[in-house]
């Protein structure tokens with residue numbers, strides 16, 4: 001198969017990981033980059049040796065023949081850029097949060113469906129190897145049918161120095177980080193019928209909520225708690241680890257801090273270390289996320305090659321984004337919110 005020609009739009013903080021990952025993946029290469037900020041364009045272009053550089057995405061689509069585009073900008077630009085890709089019949093990856101609203105996200109899915117182009121949301125947390133290890137235990141049947149889950153992300157890591165915009169938005173932890181944890185809950189326990197949410201802002205220097213506790217009814221009958229905090233000072237900082245507890249009819253799964261996985265099932269108890277590898281370009285503590293970037297981008301290349309739908313397609317991600325919208329609505333009303341009414 002000829003190498004796929006990709007372009008990256010948005011050369012900011014996180015795009016560096018995506019560029020490293022593209023270099024690690026056979027079958028695809030980034031041939032052009034775009035950023036409206038000339039300084040970011042130069043930094044990324046020079047670091048990764050990309051000569052074709054554009055300040056304007058429309059000019060890039062007009063000037064390049066592309067097999068896909070990787071959109072790594074922040075949410076406000078996602079809809080116009082995805083719709084531009086659809087008009088040019090270019091398959092698109094779009095960073096999370098997919099869109100500022102579910103209505104925008106639905107329009108983006110429709111634009112790509114109508115144009116017949118694949119669309120994947122860069123929802124990478126479910127691709128972290130410890131989370132994949134939990135999924136594999138569920139698939140083995142060792143703990144039986146899950147009836148309870150707790151998916152937890154609690155930290156006091158300073159995310160604002162690398163991503164200053166996170167301190168200024170009216171919405172913070174659910175939209176930025178909780179979105180991943182809600183997606184993991186869907187990945188492990190299936191789709192959700194109802195969500196009840198409480199939020200708090202502990203850090204007085206930011207505009208949005210930095211604590212969220214969500215109780216969910218899954219369509220399978222399981223109940224889960226998804227709890228997220230950036231105001232939790234622990235003895236050992238766990239960022240960016242997601243901890244998982246799942247109880248099934250025949251046993252339990254515990255993914256604890258430092259990537260320790262304990263499975264008690266039909267075949268007894270097994271404890272294993274499911275630490276992610278430290279890729280040559282990666283750095284702790286981000287290596288867990290960085291490895292998942294390679295995994296999701298490989299999946300995209302496989303999907304394009306085989307004509308299959310990405311696991312986190314735009315259509316799939318509407319269900320994760322609906323949880324975000326429902327969580328904010330429920331936090332405001334203090335009432336449970338039904339998901340099907342939003343979709």
Ligand code: NAD
Nearest residue numbers: 010011012013014035036037040072073074075077095096
């Ligand atoms: P950033 O602000 O550092 O970078 C965004 C870049 O996009 C900037 O350089 C900006 O100039 C450029 N840009 C914005 N609109 C543009 C447009 N219309 N055309 C061309 N360039 C444009 O942001 P970031 O921290 O890198 O975050 C980018 C996205 O990645 C966010 O949506 C964020 O939530 C997401 N993110 C994902 C993960 C993950 O694990 N999946 C981790 C961190 C950030």
Ligand code: 89Y
Nearest residue numbers: 159163176177180240289
């Ligand atoms: O933006 C966020 C994400 O997607 O993963 C972690 C993060 O960088 C900060 O919360």
